[in-house]
Amino acid sequence: MDDRELDELATLTGALLGALEALAFIGRRLNPPDLPDLMGRVGRPEDALREALRKLSDWQGPAIVLRAQLDEAGSAVLSGFDELRAAVETGDALRAFRGLRQAPLALEALYPLAAVLPPVNRFFLEPAMRGDAALQGRFGTPAAHTGVMHAGGEPGARGGFSLYVPEYYTPERTWPLVVALHGGSGNGRTFLWSWLRAARSHGAIVAAPTAMGQTWALSGPDLDTPNLTRILLEIDARWRLDPGRLLLTGLSDGGTFSYVSGLEPASPFTHLAPVAAAFHPMLAQMADADRLRSLPIHVVHGALDWMFPVDMARSAVGALKSAGAEVAYREMGDLAHTYPTEMSGEILRWLEARPRPAPG
Structure with missing residues (x-):
């Protein structure tokens, strides 16, 4: 050159x-x-x-x-x-x-240029970790079947999912899994990038599914919950997951569905993290008491949210705590109805600190 x-x-x-x-x-x-x-x-x-x-x-x-x-x-x-x-x-x-x-x-x-251009490699790390030369060096020789990939048809196709596996993956340890659900007008292909910096920086596998319908199954037949279980099992069959750190999270409709699906008694997820989500106290009242007891839930909401007012999140926190869940709440004064990417790393640190037995 x-x-x-x-x-x-x-x-x-x-x-x-x-x-x-x-x-x-x-x-x-x-x-x-x-x-x-x-x-x-x-x-x-x-x-x-x-x-x-x-x-x-x-x-x-x-x-x-x-x-x-x-x-x-x-x-x-x-x-x-x-x-x-x-x-x-x-x-x-x-x-x-x-x-x-x-x-x-x-x-x-x-993203593919992160492997050859150091400034791009650093860009795809959390800002506080961009000076970590050892971490940057771990991306130099990617392991097989790692990086960004897609399954279930064209990227973003209904019912499919996009996946990130850290390039330094090794089967010698277990890895937390984040299943991140997009908002009502989104898809998994694009929502994956809300989590990629945090996953690269902290070492987590992220799956970003696309809803079976125009949005998640918040009414009518629930085709999404079985699909999420199928996706989790497919990933678990290929990569070594930590059974005590299986997180279901999502934005807006995806956050609401993380409540709806994640509170089901048979849910395989050990932790929930709804962001900018709608919530009705009936969700807590109707949920299985054993499922809710000590369930770690990290709620994130913006004080400026114009779609789902912040009082809805405050109500959710109160109802979930009353039902026995272990709730962390982060209310962000400058956040409207959008995804705060800086929270991905904070949620991963919360997940790392609170392992729990897999459901069932």
Whole structure:
């Protein structure tokens, strides 16, 4: 690689990662009325990215093998910013949400380069762990059947799932499993990225299923619970799971379904972590008393949640504690109805500290 291409690669990587961090900043703090202010706070990181991408077509040396993935990731980020800018101009909040959906597509395109570009490797770790050289070195030679993969048809297909297994997986130890359920309009392919940094950093396997229907089975026949059990068994047959650390979590409709399915007497999950979820006290009243007794549940909710007001979470915590569950509650004053990715690591630390016997 000549000096020019090396310099351009460094510039492009920096611009791309910076723009991705800006998208994450907006997504984490998005409350639709605040979007103009958020856009003002991040400035225009897409301008530097657009200029750096323009030079990709001139690459001729070894860096050319990186071009397709950098271009795909960069183009997704630019599309995301275009939608966000249009949302500010038109007042159409749906365009903002469409724009933010480009971020996980960019992450998916970029992730394979973590194995060859140290800045990308560090980017996919939690910020507090990016200085850990030993951890970074563990990704150099991936074990077989590790990394990001998909099962059950095309990525994001109904009833299928996306999976992350840490590249340093070894069968000589057991590994916690997180089954993370997307929100009502999402899919497992994109929701996986809410957990990837934490899973890489702390050593956990993450499965992100896609609902059988348009959203999780919150009414009518429940086809999702048997599918979740099937997915868990499929993963357990191939990788060595910790039977005392099987977490069911989810966002919004996914969080609500983690209550509905996870409180079933036959649920195989040892821990629950609903985020921004709806809850009715009847869920606790109707749940099996033995299932609820000492069940670890980590509830996360935003004080600014405009879809499911925070009083709903406070009610859930009271009802679950009264029923005998072991409840941790994190109320976030600056969170609206979105997923706080920094909580993934905190939930994993909570899970690590509270192993319990597998149900049944």
